Amino acid sequence: MAERRPAGVFRSASVVKVLLALDFLRGRVVDGRDREMVAAMLRASDDAAADEVWERGGRAEIVERMVRRAGLRETVPPPQDMPGWWGYTGISAGDVVRVYRYALEVPEGRFVLEQLGRMAEKGADGFDQVFGIAGAVPGPWAVKQGWSGFEDVPDRRPAPEELGLGRPALHTTGVVAGKIVALLTLHPEGTSAEAAAGCVTALTRAVIQVTGVGRGSFPEGQ
Template identity: 60%
Template sequence: MVWLRTGLAGILCLGLLCACGGGSGGGPGAEPQGQGSAPVASGSPEASKTSGRKPPVVRVPRGVRVSYAVFERGRVVAERRSRQTFRSASVVKILIALDYLERHRASAADRALLQVMLRSSDDKAATEFWRRGGQRQVVERMVRRAGLAETAPPPADKPGFWGYTAISARDVVKTYRYLLEKAPKGQREFVLEQLRRSTPCGTDGFDQTFGIPSAAKRPWAVKQGWSGFGDVPAEPCRKGGARPAAWQPDLGLGRPVLHTTGVVGDGKIVVVLTLQPAGTSFRTASARVTDLARQLVRV
């Protein structure tokens, strides 16, 4: 755990997976479809003023809704649409784990379930802890605990769909900051150990090596997320805060999401959330997310 604690003074610092068998749906705010990529100056004005550095230019694929945030040494060094909401898919599993560990002394059996949920993004384990925690109450408690602003429980008519939790890149950064700086030591070390041991394949057969694992050298601790690519991968992986009542987060239903989130090196937090054009293959989406992650880990 030393590598994650070194140089973390002053750092306060989350990713996503499937919601019970994937997800679908369009929703407002979807970008027009197209080909190629467009360069975008990604640094926030606040970060640029604080650091004195020119915002990095990151090439964003056309037709893909992209949101990202990079937090390092006490400040955001790059961000794009960091308050845009996405459906979380399995990224919410970090919140599920932290909520359960906050409220229970986990048995050996529970720790084994948490391990497979965090390492291999097991959906059955997530559903079990989601049910025990009171479903939407899991998110509501963690919103208060971690000071999240855009994160919200799934729609009222889909209470069991934990993967339909709304998240933003900014809030995922806050989640990792909470994990690194505020969570009790035992919880922090347990969760980070599982994220460091992210398996190449999820228990549903999808490849987990896209994004940060392919873009950055170890050490890293990651949580991936995917939804909308079907229940079975086309290419099976081979081992080797309170809101106004009227507010409705945009979950991008009808289009696939693919996220990569985690801690790289001695404390850099990298979050990339994407909503892909309808019909995008997992391979194509993975390549796009890995390219974005490769650019951002160099920021």
């Protein structure tokens, strides 16, 4: 195992969709539409699907429930003045590992991991998802990527340093050969998505080459 700053808190971006899906599916018999919605949220990182799951689940209440269920330590809901911004849920690399461990243990986790194993090359917004784990490992794997700050962000936001706002975030997380990998990264303002993706993929290759599996957070994108 390799780790660096596993308790450092980052804005989750779309990585929180794993948590949303696990909460939504728990104890629920889902119909075809809901199943397709959750699948799109996980495989293509569909934000419209996440918006619906977030609203139906009670927004911050989802995060609070999952903190209790999965034994999360650093995860917190979005800032109170931004309740609709699920991607501003704060999470650590250590808690991402705990979320995947939870997914591997509960019945609803099977569907979630199956969908992550069928990740689309492009997200619903057109973002290239083939980086990090997906760029470094041929598979099979179950992967959830996260990206934030490469396009417009809301005008009304907390101080720039909170959750790394003002700096692009790019995360790669998932399960590879039964092992959990979680890399959460921030990059200098103005970094392109392509440059950040290259950095994260190189980091992933290094972690896997040295340890075979790892977890870590890299606040400087290097």
